[in-house]
Amino acid sequence: MNRHAFLRGGRAAALLLLLTACAGGAPSPEVRGTGDLGIVIGRATGQVMVVDNDRRRALAMVDGLGDLSHASAVYSHDERYAFIAGRDGGLTKVDLLRGRIVKRILQAGNSIGLSISEDGRIIAVQNYKPGGVRFFDAETLAPLSTLETGSRVVGLADAPGQRFVFSLFDTGEIWLADLSDPRHPTVRKFTDVGREPYDGLITPDGHYYIAGLFGEDGLDLLDMWHPERGVHRILDHYGEGHPPLPVYKMPHLRGWAQAGRQILVPAVGHHEVLVIDTDTWTEKARIPVAGQPVFVIARPDHRQVWVNFAFPDNGTLQVIDLESDTVIDTLHPGRAILHMEFTPRGDQVWVSARDDNKVLVFDTASRKIVATLPMPSPSGIFFSDRAHKIGL
Amino acid sequence: MKAASPLALLALAALAASPALAASPGPARQAELVHLLRQDCGACHGMRLKGGLGSSLQPADIAGVDDDILVKTILDGRPGTPMPPWRPFLSEDEARWLVGYLRQGGKNE
Numbered sequence: 001m002n003r004h005a006f007l008r009g010g011r012a013a014a015l016l017l018l019l020t021a022c023a024g025g026a027p028s029p030e031v032r033g034t035g036d037l038g039i040v041i042g043r044a045t046g047q048v049m050v051v052d053n054d055r056r057r058a059l060a061m062v063d064g065l066g067d068l069s070h071a072s073a074v075y076s077h078d079e080r081y082a083f084i085a086g087r088d089g090g091l092t093k094v095d096l097l098r099g100r101i102v103k104r105i106l107q108a109g110n111s112i113g114l115s116i117s118e119d120g121r122i123i124a125v126q127n128y129k130p131g132g133v134r135f136f137d138a139e140t141l142a143p144l145s146t147l148e149t150g151s152r153v154v155g156l157a158d159a160p161g162q163r164f165v166f167s168l169f170d171t172g173e174i175w176l177a178d179l180s181d182p183r184h185p186t187v188r189k190f191t192d193v194g195r196e197p198y199d200g201l202i203t204p205d206g207h208y209y210i211a212g213l214f215g216e217d218g219l220d221l222l223d224m225w226h227p228e229r230g231v232h233r234i235l236d237h238y239g240e241g242h243p244p245l246p247v248y249k250m251p252h253l254r255g256w257a258q259a260g261r262q263i264l265v266p267a268v269g270h271h272e273v274l275v276i277d278t279d280t281w282t283e284k285a286r287i288p289v290a291g292q293p294v295f296v297i298a299r300p301d302h303r304q305v306w307v308n309f310a311f312p313d314n315g316t317l318q319v320i321d322l323e324s325d326t327v328i329d330t331l332h333p334g335r336a337i338l339h340m341e342f343t344p345r346g347d348q349v350w351v352s353a354r355d356d357n358k359v360l361v362f363d364t365a366s367r368k369i370v371a372t373l374p375m376p377s378p379s380g381i382f383f384s385d386r387a388h389k390i391g392l
Numbered sequence: 393m394k395a396a397s398p399l400a401l402l403a404l405a406a407l408a409a410s411p412a413l414a415a416s417p418g419p420a421r422q423a424e425l426v427h428l429l430r431q432d433c434g435a436c437h438g439m440r441l442k443g444g445l446g447s448s449l450q451p452a453d454i455a456g457v458d459d460d461i462l463v464k465t466i467l468d469g470r471p472g473t474p475m476p477p478w479r480p481f482l483s484e485d486e487a488r489w490l491v492g493y494l495r496q497g498g499k500n501e
Contacts, residue, residue, distance in 0.1 A: 043439065044430070044431075044439065067438070067439055067440055069434050069435070069438055069439035069440075069444075070435070070438075070444065087438050087439065087440075087442075087444065088440070088442075109442075110438070110442065110443060110444060112444065128443070128444060128445075129443070152445070169445070196474075198445075198474075214474060246469060246476035246477055247474060247476055248432065248435075248476050249432070249435045249436075250435070250436070250445060250474065311432045311435075312480075312481065336431070354431065355427075355431075377431075
């Protein structure tokens with residue numbers, strides 16, 4: 001791919017937005033919304049591509065975001081600003097309309113993800129080094145407070161009631177933080193919840209938090225309406241009788257694979273997706289798939305989930321039908337498929353093919369590729385409708 | 393993934409030429425190994441190898457560990473930790489080359 005030509009194109013687009021936004025005498029400034037915008041992370045080049053998912057095109061390429069391996073993003077309530085946390089501890093606020101960085105700070109040595117509070121005013125960043133969660137003002141990125149954990153932090157999620165919940169990989173704990181007073185967070189700690197929680201998810205209604213364990217077979221469940229009832233183990237020993245296979249990439253739970261009365265999660269060390277019945281919190285089914293699942297993501301209509309896989313099966317995507325809990329399609333769309341994101345109504349799914357330097361846009365009904373966008377080493381894709389979803 | 397046979401030939405040629413560099417993978421394979429290291433090992437160790445879920449692989453941080461232990465860790469993983477075994481995808485020579493690459497902080501890129 002001719003990256004430079006593309007970058008020039010990207011900058012030109014950014015410039016256009018700028019000009020139309022501020023040139024008083026220009027023909028007619030484009031006034032537009034942001035509900036169909038999003039970003040794609042370029043993990044190797046420290047770039048973020050701003051995209052329009054209705055027109056399936058790039059609007060701007062934003063440079064200078066540092067080390068974006070394992071980067072993730074959240075949105076301001078007005079869907080105009082994206083906040084991006086990078087591996088190098090960078091926290092960057094990007095203006096989608098102007099296609100540029102508003103503010104960037106280095107807030108830790110090694111960071112892994114972020115969340116935004118219910119009221120949109122607090123950004124929480126989860127860090128590996130030094131282990132903890134730091135809170136920032138979403139407007140200015142000024143620091144508000146810090147919770148030191150003495151462990152790497154995983155599975156951070158925002159919850160109703162100005163709360164954040166997260167897990168501690170090294171010490172096997174779940175912490176529930178109340179940020180009603182952003183400068184003085186209060187914490188309820190759940191200890192001895194199991195070995196090496198590796199990620200967590202909160203259900204779309206904010207009612208339950210689930211942490212996946214790496215060091216043992218099972219998941220932890222916390223009822224966010226009744227934290228006083230404590231953390232309960234579910235699907236204990238799900239791998240029993242099947243020696244675990246090596247895991248070449250940690251699975252992710254965040255991404256809302258809740259569909260109706262079931263939640264689908266990757267099994268760790270097994271080529272299976274586990275289906276949890278949310279009435280009984282027991283295993284309803286396990287679906288054999290093509291490799292170690294990484295992301296298990298529900299189409300917004302909850303009829304299907306799409307699954308990608310860890311190395312060496314990372315060129316495959318599978319589609320599971322939720323009426324029958326079976327795999328109905330297996331796709332081989334490219335090399336190193338790292339992430340998928342559905343458009344808000346689910347008509348398209350955008351897929352990053354890292355080693356092909358491409359973002360692929362699928363029509364979800366036909367499962368045909370309807371557009372391709374060049375992008376160096378694309379990874380996470382985040383559309384702005386996340387602004388209004390709990391736990392994303 | 394399989395070792396490409398033309399590269400194996402190259403490696404053989406190198407073996408004949410200079411015993412010291414005997415095992416070094418050819419340039420194309422080296423590029424693949426660096427890509428694997430940055431991208432796929434980078435999923436846990438960070439693209440810049442400064443650590444994440446996996447430990448830092450910067451020269452100073454692995455200075456106290458023998459080559460043989462590092463090679464064995466790469467090939468067989470570390471049971472009881474998330475470090476997986478890469479033997480299905482890497483030969484011993486390739487793992488050793490990666491260790492050399494790590495020792496130099498990725499400077500022979």
